[in-house]
Amino acid sequence: MRAKDAVGRYGEDVAVRHVLALGWTLLDRNWRCREGELDLVALDGRELVAVEVKTRRSERFGPPSLAVTPEKLARLRRLTAQWLAAHDVHPDSVRIDVLAIVVPPRGAAQVDHLVGVV
Amino acid sequence: MLLGRTRSVCLVGLSGYVVDVEAHLAPSLPAFTLVGLPDTALAEARDRVRAAVTSSGLAWPNRRITVNLSPAALPKAGSAFDVAIAVAILAGAGLVAPDAASAAVHLGELGLDGRLRPVRGVLPAVAAAVAAGLPRVVVPAANAAEARLVPGADVVGVHSLAEIAARYGADVDVPDSEPVPAIVPAVAPAESPDLADVIGQDAARHCLEVAAAGGHHLLMVGPPGVGKTMLAARLPGLLPDLDEAAAVEVTAVHSLAGVFDPAGGLIRRPPFENPHHTATPASVVGGGSGMPRPGAASRAHRGVLFLDEAPEFQTAVLQTLRQPLEHGEVTIHRSAGIARYPARFQLVLAANPCPCGNSVGKGLTCTCTAHQRRRYFGKLSGPLLDRVDLQVDVTPARSTDRPGAPTSVVARRVGEARAAAAHRLAGTGWRTNAEVPGGWLRSRLGPDRRLVRELDQSVDRGTLSLRGVDRVLRVAWTLADLQGHDAPTAKDIGEALNLRTRGQGA
Numbered sequence: 001m002r003a004k005d006a007v008g009r010y011g012e013d014v015a016v017r018h019v020l021a022l023g024w025t026l027l028d029r030n031w032r033c034r035e036g037e038l039d040l041v042a043l044d045g046r047e048l049v050a051v052e053v054k055t056r057r058s059e060r061f062g063p064p065s066l067a068v069t070p071e072k073l074a075r076l077r078r079l080t081a082q083w084l085a086a087h088d089v090h091p092d093s094v095r096i097d098v099l100a101i102v103v104p105p106r107g108a109a110q111v112d113h114l115v116g117v118v
Numbered sequence: 119m120l121l122g123r124t125r126s127v128c129l130v131g132l133s134g135y136v137v138d139v140e141a142h143l144a145p146s147l148p149a150f151t152l153v154g155l156p157d158t159a160l161a162e163a164r165d166r167v168r169a170a171v172t173s174s175g176l177a178w179p180n181r182r183i184t185v186n187l188s189p190a191a192l193p194k195a196g197s198a199f200d201v202a203i204a205v206a207i208l209a210g211a212g213l214v215a216p217d218a219a220s221a222a223v224h225l226g227e228l229g230l231d232g233r234l235r236p237v238r239g240v241l242p243a244v245a246a247a248v249a250a251g252l253p254r255v256v257v258p259a260a261n262a263a264e265a266r267l268v269p270g271a272d273v274v275g276v277h278s279l280a281e282i283a284a285r286y287g288a289d290v291d292v293p294d295s296e297p298v299p300a301i302v303p304a305v306a307p308a309e310s311p312d313l314a315d316v317i318g319q320d321a322a323r324h325c326l327e328v329a330a331a332g333g334h335h336l337l338m339v340g341p342p343g344v345g346k347t348m349l350a351a352r353l354p355g356l357l358p359d360l361d362e363a364a365a366v367e368v369t370a371v372h373s374l375a376g377v378f379d380p381a382g383g384l385i386r387r388p389p390f391e392n393p394h395h396t397a398t399p400a401s402v403v404g405g406g407s408g409m410p411r412p413g414a415a416s417r418a419h420r421g422v423l424f425l426d427e428a429p430e431f432q433t434a435v436l437q438t439l440r441q442p443l444e445h446g447e448v449t450i451h452r453s454a455g456i457a458r459y460p461a462r463f464q465l466v467l468a469a470n471p472c473p474c475g476n477s478v479g480k481g482l483t484c485t486c487t488a489h490q491r492r493r494y495f496g497k498l499s500g501p502l503l504d505r506v507d508l509q510v511d512v513t514p515a516r517s518t519d520r521p522g523a524p525t526s527v528v529a530r531r532v533g534e535a536r537a538a539a540a541h542r543l544a545g546t547g548w549r550t551n552a553e554v555p556g557g558w559l560r561s562r563l564g565p566d567r568r569l570v571r572e573l574d575q576s577v578d579r580g581t582l583s584l585r586g587v588d589r590v591l592r593v594a595w596t597l598a599d600l601q602g603h604d605a606p607t608a609k610d611i612g613e614a615l616n617l618r619t620r621g622q623g624a
Contacts, residue, residue: 065147065148068147098147114145116146117147
């Protein structure tokens with residue numbers, strides 16, 4: 001299971017670089033509570049964005065974004081609400097993004113940024 | 119925001135509506151929704167289209183795809199939208215040229231392997247597209263022959279989705295797959311049998327000739343085995359070929375009913391429908407859940423609807439025939455909408471004289487009670503029988519009887535009589551004597567009341583209604599056409615009266 005976790009970890013590093021390159025303010029990373037984990041929390045201007053990072057090594061079993069199921073989206077919404085309750089941040093609006101990252105054996109990772117999936 | 123669009127055709131009854139198929143690809147989690155009132159078969163298009171696109175070697179766009187079939191309020195049914203949905207998505211994803219995709223109308227069902235499968239009702243659908251100013255239609259190769267029957271259509275028959283994509287500029291290999299064969303109806307239309315097969319029965323044969331010449335409805339009454347069914351089956355052979363407009367109409371109905379073999383081109387011979395007496399009203403006039411399909415009455419449009427053992431039919435079936443007999447079309451209301459199908463058929467009824475069938479002549483061997491006999495025929499009486507111009511008794515043949523004239527000879531006489539009638543009725547919109555209203559008939563007879571004296575007497579005696587007079591006159595005109603007379607003679611009228619009343623006079 002080590003290799004799988006390493007891929008996920010690498011994907012999150014890619015995601016952080018991607019988010020920072022967009023000029024967002026990174027607020028939190030791998031925030032955990034009893035229900036689960038938020039990969040990234042960032043501010044895009046006055047909007048709070050909870051980012052789910054999904055990484056795969058190939059698209060042979062479908063794109064990474066296909067693994068974000070409706071149940072997972074529902075959990076992300078609840079987690080975002082809990083994050084807001086736990087922190088003193090008051091954004092104008094809140095949205096959830098998905099970063100679908102494919103890490104091929106060679107070459108740079110491909111990032112597919114899906115904005116406002118909920 | 120990515121948008122792809124193309125066109126397809128939705129059939130409501132025989133009328134087609136051009137449907138805009140739009141695909142919107144949003145950069146969001148992969149999903150596929152289909153809106154615009156699809157039925158179950160159409161909603162399943164989502165799974166077929168996805169499999170077909172990936173099987174064709176094209177990349178399925180991982181986007182939130184919304185496909186809309188516009189006008190969204192018109193209920194749509196069937197699998198014929200598959201190809202248009204796939205093309206709209208490919209255009210939205212930028213895999214094919216959007217202009218080429220939106221310029222054409224697409225019809226066809228997709229297999230999971232990306233091949234195009236034939237669909238029903240291509241002829242009326244293509245005709246609707248051409249009428250809407252969209253002559254370019256892409257259809258499954260198996261339907262191409264049928265689509266080309268529509269004048270003015272620019273038909274492209276294709277085998278697979280990859281072939282369409284390659285046509286529209288996609289970078290994809292077209293597989294050399296085996297084409298999907300056309301659906302050939304199980305029952306091939308048999309050649310109409312020849313009238314020379316019928317031994318004797320001169321009176322009934324003459325009656326059949328009159329029916330064919332004037333387009334009159336016909337009732338034959340006789341014991342079992344005298345050849346009523348044989349005679350009825352030979353009526354379509356006596357009728358002339360369908361004209362262009364009628365051929366398109368008839369072919370469209372048969373295409374929609376799924377009983378049309380496009381190999382032979384348009385249906386040019388009058389169809390013959392012979393429903394069994396256990397038929398339900400829905401099977402005779404059309405029906406089914408959702409969008410109703412045409413029934414036997416519509417499949418017999420411009421041809422012959424033959425009800426063998428007519429009194430054995432359910433009363434409801436016989437009653438439902440009254441609307442098409444009156445208006446030449448059936449209107450069926452179902453949840454998915456109202457369908458209108460043409461149903462201008464020539465009705466031929468065959469009946470036994472009583473339930474046991476032996477009540478002919480003196481009826482000595484008949485075992486039926488008077489009450490049974492009355493009940494048996496009571497089913498036919500009333501408004502239905504009132505519309506049947508020719509009512510004859512068919513009596514058993516004798517051993518000395520000889521075969522009569524063959525179909526070709528009688529058909530020529532019928533053709534000449536029909537030509538005479540058409541010449542007289544030119545400019546009126548009617549084609550056969552059976553369609554002409556009574557007032558027009560009477561006015562054409564002129565002031566000579568001697569001709570119709572016998573009819574007037576019958577009316578005064580109360581044995582013939584005024585409508586009955588009109589019917590007798592119609593048959594008399596047909597007899598005159600057959601004899602080459604300019605107008606019915608007293609003899610024609612007398613004979614017509616005889617043919618109308620099963621030889622019992624009035």
